[in-house]
Amino acid sequence: MEVELSNLSKKFGDVVGVEALDLDIHDGEFVAFLGPSGCGKTTTLLMMAGIYRPTTGTIRFGDRIVNQLQPRDRNIGMVFQSYALYPHMTVFGNITYPLKLKKVPRQEQQRRVEAAAETMGIAHLLDRRPAQLSGGQQQRVALGRALVKEPDILLFDEPLSNLDARLRLTMRGEIRSLQKRLGITAIYVTHDQVEALTMADRIAVMNLGRLQAFATPDDLYERPPTKFIAGFVGNPPMNFLDIEFAQENGTLQLRSESLELGLPPEFAAAAAAADGAVTFGIRPEDIILDDNGPVSGEVFVVEPLGRDDLLDIIVGTEHFLLLADPKRKSRAGDRVRLSFDMTRAHFFDPRSELALSWK
Amino acid sequence: MQANLTAYGFMAPAGLLVLLFFFLPVLIVLYLSLTNLASANFTSNLAEMEFIGLRNFQTLLNDQFAKKIFFNTIFYVMSTLALFNVTAALIVSLLTAHINRRAGFVFRALWILPRITTSTVYILIWRRMMAEAPFGIINQVNTALGWPTWNYGAENPWVFVILVNGFIGISFGMIIFTSAIESIPADLMNASLVDGSTYLQRIRHVTLPLLRWPLLFVVTYQSLSLLTSFEQILLLTDGGPGLYRTEVWALTAFHRALSNYFGNTQWGYGSAFAVVLVIIGVILAVVYMRVFRFDELVAEPRIEVL
Ligand SMILES: Nc1ncnc2c1ncn2[C@@H]1O[C@H](COP(=O)(O)OP(=O)(O)OP(=O)(O)O)[C@@H](O)[C@H]1O
Numbered sequence: 001m002e003v004e005l006s007n008l009s010k011k012f013g014d015v016v017g018v019e020a021l022d023l024d025i026h027d028g029e030f031v032a033f034l035g036p037s038g039c040g041k042t043t044t045l046l047m048m049a050g051i052y053r054p055t056t057g058t059i060r061f062g063d064r065i066v067n068q069l070q071p072r073d074r075n076i077g078m079v080f081q082s083y084a085l086y087p088h089m090t091v092f093g094n095i096t097y098p099l100k101l102k103k104v105p106r107q108e109q110q111r112r113v114e115a116a117a118e119t120m121g122i123a124h125l126l127d128r129r130p131a132q133l134s135g136g137q138q139q140r141v142a143l144g145r146a147l148v149k150e151p152d153i154l155l156f157d158e159p160l161s162n163l164d165a166r167l168r169l170t171m172r173g174e175i176r177s178l179q180k181r182l183g184i185t186a187i188y189v190t191h192d193q194v195e196a197l198t199m200a201d202r203i204a205v206m207n208l209g210r211l212q213a214f215a216t217p218d219d220l221y222e223r224p225p226t227k228f229i230a231g232f233v234g235n236p237p238m239n240f241l242d243i244e245f246a247q248e249n250g251t252l253q254l255r256s257e258s259l260e261l262g263l264p265p266e267f268a269a270a271a272a273a274a275d276g277a278v279t280f281g282i283r284p285e286d287i288i289l290d291d292n293g294p295v296s297g298e299v300f301v302v303e304p305l306g307r308d309d310l311l312d313i314i315v316g317t318e319h320f321l322l323l324a325d326p327k328r329k330s331r332a333g334d335r336v337r338l339s340f341d342m343t344r345a346h347f348f349d350p351r352s353e354l355a356l357s358w359k
Numbered sequence: 360m361q362a363n364l365t366a367y368g369f370m371a372p373a374g375l376l377v378l379l380f381f382f383l384p385v386l387i388v389l390y391l392s393l394t395n396l397a398s399a400n401f402t403s404n405l406a407e408m409e410f411i412g413l414r415n416f417q418t419l420l421n422d423q424f425a426k427k428i429f430f431n432t433i434f435y436v437m438s439t440l441a442l443f444n445v446t447a448a449l450i451v452s453l454l455t456a457h458i459n460r461r462a463g464f465v466f467r468a469l470w471i472l473p474r475i476t477t478s479t480v481y482i483l484i485w486r487r488m489m490a491e492a493p494f495g496i497i498n499q500v501n502t503a504l505g506w507p508t509w510n511y512g513a514e515n516p517w518v519f520v521i522l523v524n525g526f527i528g529i530s531f532g533m534i535i536f537t538s539a540i541e542s543i544p545a546d547l548m549n550a551s552l553v554d555g556s557t558y559l560q561r562i563r564h565v566t567l568p569l570l571r572w573p574l575l576f577v578v579t580y581q582s583l584s585l586l587t588s589f590e591q592i593l594l595l596t597d598g599g600p601g602l603y604r605t606e607v608w609a610l611t612a613f614h615r616a617l618s619n620y621f622g623n624t625q626w627g628y629g630s631a632f633a634v635v636l637v638i639i640g641v642i643l644a645v646v647y648m649r650v651f652r653f654d655e656l657v658a659e660p661r662i663e664v665l
């Protein structure tokens with residue numbers, strides 16, 4: 001089912017929950033809503049579910065405007081962060097509940113619940129109550145309850161945030177493959193960027209109630225359209241630095257208090273668009289420890305991450321984060337030389353925070 | 360040992376109060392119920408009081424009106440509880456939980472008025488309402504509409520006794536139920552709607568089952584407090600009209616022991632009524648604790664959530 005949100009806003013008195021949201025979601029697509037706490041992800045989801053009435057704008061499912069429809073008429077399945085299982089019903093009762101309300105014949109109820117339980121691997125738990133289940137099992141029951149009524153659209157509100165890291169990893173894969181197999185349009189709210197990047201076909205990045213970008217994970221990572229996205233997507237985060245462009249002997253250069261680097265000619269347009277100060281961004285993996293590198297610095301902090309060491313390096317007065325091979329046994333105080341892969345540099349207007357190199 | 364002493368030390372003031380203002384009076388009443396103390400056979404000398412064993416209770420058993428009063432009491436407690444203290448309170452809570460928050464608050468505040476109005480004033484209003492034509496307000500409305508007038512006080516005293524007490528009783532359950540409804544997680548309520556319920560279905564399948572403990576608590580507490588309440592009935596009908604039409608047990612205890620009924624204040628006999636009430640109350644409390652497993656009710660969170 002296609003979903004289209006246009007000019008969707010929700011205000012709670014003076015508080016803006018969501019502001020003028022436009023979004024086109026394809027049939028069968030897996031879309032993640034990514035953004036920091038309080039940016040309006042849940043509010044958007046609850047408007048789609050029919051719990052909140054939009055202040056302005058329309059919500060379209062397929063070719064139907066659903067603004068006026070009650071939740072029960074929207075044929076959606078929803079998985080909540082708290083799982084929201086009915087504590088007084090058994091697992092079977094929880095999963096049948098949507099079917100009971102739809103007045104599905106008893107035998108078919110039985111069959112469909114058993115099928116859903118089978119899919120979710122909880123067939124042996126049907127007689128238990130939610131309080132007698134582990135978090136992961138509750139999560140599966142919640143998913144089973146959302147799936148059993150064969151919804152057109154699945155809504156997830158941070159469904160994995162209460163699980164441990166390992167279980168989160170398996171559930172990610174399961175949810176994703178289940179959704180692909182059933183071909184249900186899914187909208188998945190998360191503030192975990194790894195979840196969004198690994199699961200979603202496209203990611204809607206939100207901040208302060210507004211849509212910042214709506215693009216594929218690759219696009220967001222490679223060509224972040226705003227400084228907010230550049231900083232929010234990617235871990236460890238992108239390094240930012242205030243610089244100015246300069247021309248020297250016909251070559252383009254980047255200059256800051258403590259750094260002077262040559263730039264490839266493709267940034268000429270960005271340099272032309274810039275007006276004085278510019279924010280330069282570079283990801284930790286694009287700065288390389290290189291004994292012949294043009295820049296010298298000193299290791300300030302070493303944070304072992306297991307596969308890599310995260311180094312905080314001081315160049316003049318600036319700090320850069322970068323990743324190093326643990327075999328180097330870097331230690332604070334080491335003198336190092338760096339080279340920057342400037343083909344992967346990002347530039348932003350410091351006032352509008354928009355990217356200068358691409359739109 | 361030291362810690363125990365400290366604990367007892369902290370409990371002592373409350374314990375002393377209970378001892379002084381509950382156990383001691385009960386003991387005194389118990390003793391009085393075994394005497395013939397009454398204004399007819401007592402002048403000013405306590406020594407004239409006679410210990411007569413269980414004779415008061417024997418009299419009570421053979422009292423031709425005691426049985427009627429007993430069933431009056433059961434009728435009064437059950438109807439008020441079923442119609443108002445539980446059902447109406449639940450309806451008001453559910454209703455106000457589903458409307459605009461501020462409107463809900465105002466509506467609930469209205470229902471607290473009967474509880475906080477001085478009982479004499481409150482009863483005065485009701486007596487004005489139910490009075491005979493041409494004085495009573497309801498009868499004035501009847502007249503204006505061309506309907507027959509009616510002597511409510513004489514014809515339907517129970518209706519008014521129950522209404523008067525019910526209106527007071529609503530607020531207690533209402534407050535308990537409302538706070539319980541509001542503490543049901545929003546996700547759970549939303550999940551039910553998304554799963555396809557109407558608001559009514561949600562009340563039936565989700566809200567009410569989650570209100571099980573608060574419901575039991577209100578039934579327990581309110582039945583015990585109705586059993587011992589009598590001041591509204593005293594002020595409204597004084598147990599009448601006629602002989603004991605709306606007389607309840609607690610009111611009889613008052614009439615016999617503390618008001619000059621039939622020109623003879625029977626402290627001893629009235630105490631016997633009071634003692635029966637205390638015994639019934641204690642038995643009921645124990646039964647409730649067993650049946651409803653009150654200890655769990657108190658120990659667990661008020662509503663069952665994950
Ligand atoms: N019922 C409400 N009444 C008033 N304000 C609300 C209500 N619901 C949300 N808000 C406000 O709207 C904004 C967006 O909230 P929302 O719950 O959508 O954030 P979120 O992106 O889901 O955050 P989180 O990641 O913490 O769940 C917040 O500023 C929040 O305070």
Ligand SMILES: [Mg+2]
Nearest residue numbers: 041042043157
């Ligand atoms: Mg949220």
